[in-house]
Amino acid sequence: MHMSGSTVTRRALLMLLAAALALLAIIVMSGWLADSTRQYSGSLSRMTALRVAAGTLLSQLQDAEIGQRGYLLTEDRRYLKPYEAADAAVESTIARLRELADGNADELRIVDRLAVLAAGKREELAETIALMKAGRRDESLAIVRTGRGMSLMDDARRSLADLITPADAQLDTQLGALTRQARISGWVANLGGLFILLVVGGAVWIALSYTRALMQAQRAIQSLNDSLEQRVSDRTMELQRANDEIQRFAYIVSHDLRAPLVNVMGFTSELEAGLASVTADLDRRPAEGDDPMAAEARRAVAEDMPEAIGFIRTSTTKMDRLINAILALSRQGSRTLSPEPVSMQALLENAVGSFRHRAGELRCAIDIAGPLPSLVSDRLALEQVFGNLLDNAIKYLDPARPGRIAIRGRAEEDRLTFEVADNGRGIAPQDHERIFELFRRSGVQDRPGEGIGLAYVRTLVRRLQGDVTVDSVPGQGSVFRISLPRILTLASEKPAHDA
Amino acid sequence: MMRDPQTVCIVMIEDDEGHARLIEKNIRRAGVTNEIVPFTDGTSALAYLFGADGSGQASMGRALLILLDLNLPDMTGVDILSRLKANPHTKRFPVVVLTTTDDRQEIQRCYDIGANVYITKPVNYESFATAIRQLGLFFSVIQVPEAEA
Numbered sequence: 001m002h003m004s005g006s007t008v009t010r011r012a013l014l015m016l017l018a019a020a021l022a023l024l025a026i027i028v029m030s031g032w033l034a035d036s037t038r039q040y041s042g043s044l045s046r047m048t049a050l051r052v053a054a055g056t057l058l059s060q061l062q063d064a065e066i067g068q069r070g071y072l073l074t075e076d077r078r079y080l081k082p083y084e085a086a087d088a089a090v091e092s093t094i095a096r097l098r099e100l101a102d103g104n105a106d107e108l109r110i111v112d113r114l115a116v117l118a119a120g121k122r123e124e125l126a127e128t129i130a131l132m133k134a135g136r137r138d139e140s141l142a143i144v145r146t147g148r149g150m151s152l153m154d155d156a157r158r159s160l161a162d163l164i165t166p167a168d169a170q171l172d173t174q175l176g177a178l179t180r181q182a183r184i185s186g187w188v189a190n191l192g193g194l195f196i197l198l199v200v201g202g203a204v205w206i207a208l209s210y211t212r213a214l215m216q217a218q219r220a221i222q223s224l225n226d227s228l229e230q231r232v233s234d235r236t237m238e239l240q241r242a243n244d245e246i247q248r249f250a251y252i253v254s255h256d257l258r259a260p261l262v263n264v265m266g267f268t269s270e271l272e273a274g275l276a277s278v279t280a281d282l283d284r285r286p287a288e289g290d291d292p293m294a295a296e297a298r299r300a301v302a303e304d305m306p307e308a309i310g311f312i313r314t315s316t317t318k319m320d321r322l323i324n325a326i327l328a329l330s331r332q333g334s335r336t337l338s339p340e341p342v343s344m345q346a347l348l349e350n351a352v353g354s355f356r357h358r359a360g361e362l363r364c365a366i367d368i369a370g371p372l373p374s375l376v377s378d379r380l381a382l383e384q385v386f387g388n389l390l391d392n393a394i395k396y397l398d399p400a401r402p403g404r405i406a407i408r409g410r411a412e413e414d415r416l417t418f419e420v421a422d423n424g425r426g427i428a429p430q431d432h433e434r435i436f437e438l439f440r441r442s443g444v445q446d447r448p449g450e451g452i453g454l455a456y457v458r459t460l461v462r463r464l465q466g467d468v469t470v471d472s473v474p475g476q477g478s479v480f481r482i483s484l485p486r487i488l489t490l491a492s493e494k495p496a497h498d499a
Numbered sequence: 500m501m502r503d504p505q506t507v508c509i510v511m512i513e514d515d516e517g518h519a520r521l522i523e524k525n526i527r528r529a530g531v532t533n534e535i536v537p538f539t540d541g542t543s544a545l546a547y548l549f550g551a552d553g554s555g556q557a558s559m560g561r562a563l564l565i566l567l568d569l570n571l572p573d574m575t576g577v578d579i580l581s582r583l584k585a586n587p588h589t590k591r592f593p594v595v596v597l598t599t600t601d602d603r604q605e606i607q608r609c610y611d612i613g614a615n616v617y618i619t620k621p622v623n624y625e626s627f628a629t630a631i632r633q634l635g636l637f638f639s640v641i642q643v644p645e646a647e648a
Binding site: 255260262266269327 | 524
């Protein structure tokens with residue numbers, strides 16, 4: 001399965017958003033339900049308190065009436081006790097009812113009416129008891145017989161029922177609404193929960209399959225990487241082998257080319273020696289008149305043969321120099337480098353010192369724009385590199401003007417750059433690369449040399465993990481630029497050599 | 500027993516016949532008249548030096564001077580040098596190593612193994628001839644030790 005990372009992220013985000021919305025709905029529903037429940041329970045407790053207070057008021061009024069009846073019948077003052085207790089409590093019960101009815105106009109009206117009724121009843125009771133106490137029993141009973149007290153009590157009972165019935169009905173309505181809400185909430189919670197479960201499941205599935213895809217990709221990359229490393233090391237080994245092969249080849253070529261050359265040279269000398277004895281013998285004999293054969297032989301001995309021998313000599317000498325150059329390069333390639341801290345200032349001062357005499361003869365000034373940065377590298381190789389560059393700079397000065405050679409150096413992080421700049425005759429642009437090739441030279445061939453120096457320099461610098469380039473304007477001068485690592489590490493070279 | 504230098508026999512192991520001829524000519528020119536036994540490969544030279552059984556008994560009592568080329572078709576001269584210097588019957592024979600290269604490491608290796616003289620065959624023939632002639636002088640002054648029984 002292939003999914004791009006952004007697709008997966010988008011999908012996962014969308015699913016999480018949906019789940020969050022579902023959760024929000026559940027929370028809102030729960031909050032709503034809790035609010036309704038709280039409202040209902042508030043109503044319920046008020047209602048209960050209202051019922052209790054109403055019941056209390058009724059029983060107090062009845063207690064007061066019972067006490068009055070007992071006293072009127074027996075004239076026993078003990079019956080006045082419940083009457084007095086109930087009578088005293090009625091006011092506070094009414095206050096309690098008013099408090100519970102707070103905010104409801106209908107109920108307040110009923111409570112006000114109850115207060116009036118209660119006051120009327122209490123007044124009737126107090127009047128009859130006062131008459132009884134005064135010994136006017138008949139008058140007292142006459143008041144009872146009017147039925148005023150009974151009708152007051154009936155009115156009070158009705159009012160209390162009026163107060164409770166609508167409150168009860170309201171409570172029922174609220175309970176019904178609450179039940180409906182609870183059912184809806186339950187549904188929302190169940191459906192939401194199910195939905196969240198599905199979303200989370202989906203997200204987990206996506207994550208799992210994505211992770212699986214990722215791991216597959218990683219495995220693929222890993223195996224690719226492994227094979228790449230293998231290929232790189234194969235390639236490196238191949239290159240190393242090829243390089244070793246070239247080194248051996250160069251060595252063998254120079255070795256085996258020299259053997260026949262020794263013969264050519266040796267037997268040429270033998271010829272020369274033979275020729276010398278022939279010449280000596282001829283010189284002793286008188287010239288044989290006009291014999292053309294004898295004249296021919298004399299000319300051959302005196303001119304042609306020495307000339308031929310001379311050419312053989314110069315050619316073999318040249319060939320020997322070329323072979324030596326190849327040999328030197330191949331040796332340089334196989335020499336073990338030994339990096340050590342090298343003060344470039346000291347090294348170049350030394351190098352310049354060894355050229356001072358020749359430079360002085362040519363009226364050439366060599367300046368080191370010191371202090372030069374130091375590095376860790378192979379000292380011998382550096383000496384040879386800068387020795388060759390200075391030698392070239394002096395060799396190819398322009399005789400038309402006094403020579404000036406400047407050596408500069410600068411450091412950039414882990415690489416150093418050195419420049420050997422001269423105001424010599426310069427190098428034509430098409431030769432800037434060619435001069436670094438073996439046996440190739442540039443410009444007028446009026447100076448001694450085989451075209452080896454710069455090839456040697458480049459081989460050395462590359463072995464030091466650096467590079468050499470040239471900037472030059474013919475007739476103005478050249479700048480040879482050498483870039484080297486600040487610290488030469490041979491780690492990569494070691495195993496390759498062992499291989 | 501006193502040994503006359505004339506009785507010293509020169510063993511020349513050199514595969515290049517031209518070189519062999521030039522060396523011989525120059526030795527003779529230097530006035531050395533000792534017998535020269537030439538070999539053009541390592542195998543036959545070893546057979547001569549160490550005998551058919553390879554023990555070196557064959558060289559017991561011989562007075563030899565060995566001219567050795569390092570570049571042989573069947574083995575390197577260094578192998579022969581090592582064997583010569585390892586065998587009690589041959590280790591005292593002076594060995595002159597002749598080669599076309601002046602590789603410093605190779606020279607040092609030969610001296611380490613026990614080469615007495617190392618001569619580079621230069622293309623500059625005059626110096627080569629001079630070296631060989633000086634070798635002739637060397638022949639006449641060396642005291643070849645009596646081979647041990």
